[in-house]
Amino acid sequence: MTNAPLRGAIEALLFVSTDPITIDDLVTYLDASKDEVEVELDEISKSLTSQERGIELLKIAGGFRLYTKAEYEPYLRRLAEDASNSRLSGAALETLAIVAYQQPISRSRVATIRGVNSDAVMRLLSVKGYIAPLGKERGPNSAQLFGTTKYFLEVMGLNSLEDLPRLIEFAPPIEMAEALENTLRDEA
Amino acid sequence: MTNAPLRGAIEALLFVSTDPITIDDLVTYLDASKDEVEVELDEISKSLTSQERGIELLKIAGGFRLYTKAEYEPYLRRLAEDASNSRLSGAALETLAIVAYQQPISRSRVATIRGVNSDAVMRLLSVKGYIAPLGKERGPNSAQLFGTTKYFLEVMGLNSLEDLPRLIEFAPPIEMAEALENTLRDEA
Amino acid sequence: MSYTVKLDLYEGPIGVLLTLIQGADIDIYQLSITDLVNDFMAEIELRKRLDLEVATEFLLVAATLIEIKCRKLFPSTSLLDDDEELAFFEERDLLLARLLEAKTYRDVSNVFGTLIDLGQARFRREVGFGSELSHLVPDPLSNVRANDLALAYERAMRATTPESLSIHHVTPLPRMSVLEAREILLDRLLKSNNNSFEVVNTLATSKIEVVLYFLGLLELYKLGMIDAVQSESGTISIEVKGDLDQLSQAIER
Numbered sequence: 001m002t003n004a005p006l007r008g009a010i011e012a013l014l015f016v017s018t019d020p021i022t023i024d025d026l027v028t029y030l031d032a033s034k035d036e037v038e039v040e041l042d043e044i045s046k047s048l049t050s051q052e053r054g055i056e057l058l059k060i061a062g063g064f065r066l067y068t069k070a071e072y073e074p075y076l077r078r079l080a081e082d083a084s085n086s087r088l089s090g091a092a093l094e095t096l097a098i099v100a101y102q103q104p105i106s107r108s109r110v111a112t113i114r115g116v117n118s119d120a121v122m123r124l125l126s127v128k129g130y131i132a133p134l135g136k137e138r139g140p141n142s143a144q145l146f147g148t149t150k151y152f153l154e155v156m157g158l159n160s161l162e163d164l165p166r167l168i169e170f171a172p173p174i175e176m177a178e179a180l181e182n183t184l185r186d187e188a
Numbered sequence: 189m190t191n192a193p194l195r196g197a198i199e200a201l202l203f204v205s206t207d208p209i210t211i212d213d214l215v216t217y218l219d220a221s222k223d224e225v226e227v228e229l230d231e232i233s234k235s236l237t238s239q240e241r242g243i244e245l246l247k248i249a250g251g252f253r254l255y256t257k258a259e260y261e262p263y264l265r266r267l268a269e270d271a272s273n274s275r276l277s278g279a280a281l282e283t284l285a286i287v288a289y290q291q292p293i294s295r296s297r298v299a300t301i302r303g304v305n306s307d308a309v310m311r312l313l314s315v316k317g318y319i320a321p322l323g324k325e326r327g328p329n330s331a332q333l334f335g336t337t338k339y340f341l342e343v344m345g346l347n348s349l350e351d352l353p354r355l356i357e358f359a360p361p362i363e364m365a366e367a368l369e370n371t372l373r374d375e376a
Numbered sequence: 377m378s379y380t381v382k383l384d385l386y387e388g389p390i391g392v393l394l395t396l397i398q399g400a401d402i403d404i405y406q407l408s409i410t411d412l413v414n415d416f417m418a419e420i421e422l423r424k425r426l427d428l429e430v431a432t433e434f435l436l437v438a439a440t441l442i443e444i445k446c447r448k449l450f451p452s453t454s455l456l457d458d459d460e461e462l463a464f465f466e467e468r469d470l471l472l473a474r475l476l477e478a479k480t481y482r483d484v485s486n487v488f489g490t491l492i493d494l495g496q497a498r499f500r501r502e503v504g505f506g507s508e509l510s511h512l513v514p515d516p517l518s519n520v521r522a523n524d525l526a527l528a529y530e531r532a533m534r535a536t537t538p539e540s541l542s543i544h545h546v547t548p549l550p551r552m553s554v555l556e557a558r559e560i561l562l563d564r565l566l567k568s569n570n571n572s573f574e575v576v577n578t579l580a581t582s583k584i585e586v587v588l589y590f591l592g593l594l595e596l597y598k599l600g601m602i603d604a605v606q607s608e609s610g611t612i613s614i615e616v617k618g619d620l621d622q623l624s625q626a627i628e629r
Contacts, residue, residue: 005239005259007241007242008239008240008241008242009242009260009263010242011241012242012243012256012257012260012263012264013263013264013267014242015242015243015254015256016256016264016267016501016503016504016505016506016509017267017271017504018271018311018500018504019271021267025267025270028266028270029263029266029267030263052196053195053196053199054195054196054198054199054200054201055200055203056498065500066203066501067498067500068200068203068204068499069196069200069498070494070497070498072196072197072200072201073497073498073499075197075200075201075217075218076200076201076204076499078217079201079204079205079217087489087493088489088492089384089386090384090387090391091387091391092386093486093488093489093492094391094478094485096485097481097485097488098481100488101481101484111388113477113478113481114387114388114390114391114478115388115389115390115391115433115474116386116387116388116433117433118386120386121386123303126305127296127299127303127304128305129299129307132304151305154495154500155491155492155496156488156491156492156495157491157494157495157498158491165487167480168577168586170480170481170483170484170487171476171480171586171590172476172479172480172483174594176479177476177590177591179407180407180472180475181472181591181594183407183409183412184409184444184468184471184472200499203499203501204499204500204501204502206502206503206506255508256509261509264505264509268505268509268512268513268514269514277516280517281516281517281520281525281528282528282529282531282532284517284520284528285529285532286529286532288529289525289529301532301533302532307502308504311502311504312513312516313517315504315506315507315510316510316516316517317510343517344520344525345521345522346522351522352522352525352526353522353523353525353526354526355526355530
């Protein structure tokens with residue numbers, strides 16, 4: 001049995017929300033049961049897979065949100081206000097990766113890992129909304145700690161930080177470590 | 189005969205657009221004929237009349253735009269109250285203050301000064317009528333500039349912007365913000 | 377070196393070094409330390425004009441590189457006493473560990489780049505409640521007065537200023553050397569019968585330690601003290617060869 005007005009209400013809420021909406025939120029706003037909400041979300045999601053539809057429902061950053069399908073990017077790019085799809089530099093992406101995997105992390109710790117003062121890059125990531133201050137370290141010389149934001153999860157298409165690629169899988173191959181080590185060893 | 193990808197593209201465009209879109213716009217964006225576009229708009233409109241759907245397609249100001257159906261307003265109100273109660277008031281005040289004293293100002297500069305992405309707050313202030321777009325910066329990468337409105341003056345009980353409380357002297361903020369912004373721009 | 381690599385001026389010394397090394401491409405296995413030092417010094421020249429602080433970070437790494445180069449050219453002549461010798465080994469191990477760490481983050485950051493590109497291809501509806509539904513949104517500023525604005529403005533501007541003037545003290549790097557990591561690993565491996573590659577993860581308390589333990593494991597393997605066998609399921613099991621006495625003798629030699 002379908003519950004047409006409930007489905008309509010969910011669609012309306014998804015349409016205006018500027019944040020991912022959780023199932024719990026929907027239950028509260030709609031005076032519906034969790035099961036009912038889940039069934040309708042599922043129906044909405046299924047109906048959007050049709051080729052005739054231009055949007056899709058994604059589970060992202062712990063909630064649900066509507067997005068246009070990636071294949072329509074060329075048309076939407078023309079309409080978008082900031083037409084320039086500005087890309088992050090390599091240094092910015094590396095810094096973002098360090099914050100993502102080591103959060104909560106202080107600026108100075110990021111600087112230590114990168115071997116260079118990273119304040120400007122951190123600030124850029126902050127202004128772009130990818131990272132945000134989380135709070136202070138404990139202790140006398142407490143430094144501000146940073147972590148990734150919900151927006152970061154949204155842009156990356158992740159539901160939670162646990163969905164980040166596993167870092168260990170990116171460890172350099174043994175051969176490379178060996179080759180480097182040989183270069184740095186003193187035996188000629 | 190239906191043209192599924194075209195319908196999807198139209199839906200995607202309607203979904204993200206802030207203003208009504210005319211048929212001519214759609215023809216231009218989508219490299220389709222006027223007839224094709226009209227047929228698909230009609231199909232979209234029909235499919236939205238179903239009770240299961242929460243939005244509708246309205247022809248307004250010479251163009252088309254998606255709206256939530258009026259019957260769902262009570263639920264939308266709950267979302268609105270929930271979303272704005274949380275963290276917005278402090279951020280809104282700070283953002284409004286920056287726009288008031290530094291207008292005309294772009295979204296990205298506000299973000300640079302605050303150190304966090306401020307798009308959502310700017311949108312709220314705009315929706316509430318405190319600030320409005322003034323026009324574009326000159327130059328190739330022209331960003332939308334914002335300033336305060338007449339309504340803002342009314343609410344604050346000011347006769348003109350010159351009646352804004354004078355600021356105590358402190359470090360030259362504009363130059364610094366500019367320098368910072370330039371640094372960040374180069375890097376992106 | 378004959379290739380030219382466009383380097384990001386916001387890269388730190390480790391990142392630059394990694395780029396230079398990767399620029400060598402297939403030659404990575406016959407990397408010339410002399411070329412590496414030359415290229416690295418050229419990069420420092422570029423940065424010296426920009427910022428003394430940045431240049432200093434680079435010089436620290438350069439010092440280690442040059443030391444390595446000297447030892448390669450004159451293996452028998454060492455002007456260092458024992459303590460300095462040990463310190464040099466630590467610096468070198470640390471440099472290697474940091475390079476591998478940087479490589480790990482660089483590789484994963486490429487995936488980040490791809491995901492972000494895909495994310496930017498999907499558009500969200502930013503309008504939110506828009507003007508037609510604005511009556512539903514409560515006004516967060518209903519009680520605000522003009523004076524509040526001035527205060528908020530000054531607070532916002534003050535928050536920006538000191539931050540950019542503060543001095544950041546660099547926290548010390550982990551002082552564990554690969555040698556120490558190797559000892560700890562061996563100790564751990566001997567105490568347990570059923571070891572897997574995961575031991576690297578279990579022991580490490582930070583990412584750089586993962587790299588250090590990994591290198592330690594590599595050394596044990598090269599010294600012939602352990603065997604590594606990969607099963608069909610993909611797990612790598614580690615077996616210690618010989619008994620404790622033999623092993624400790626091997627290490628002492």
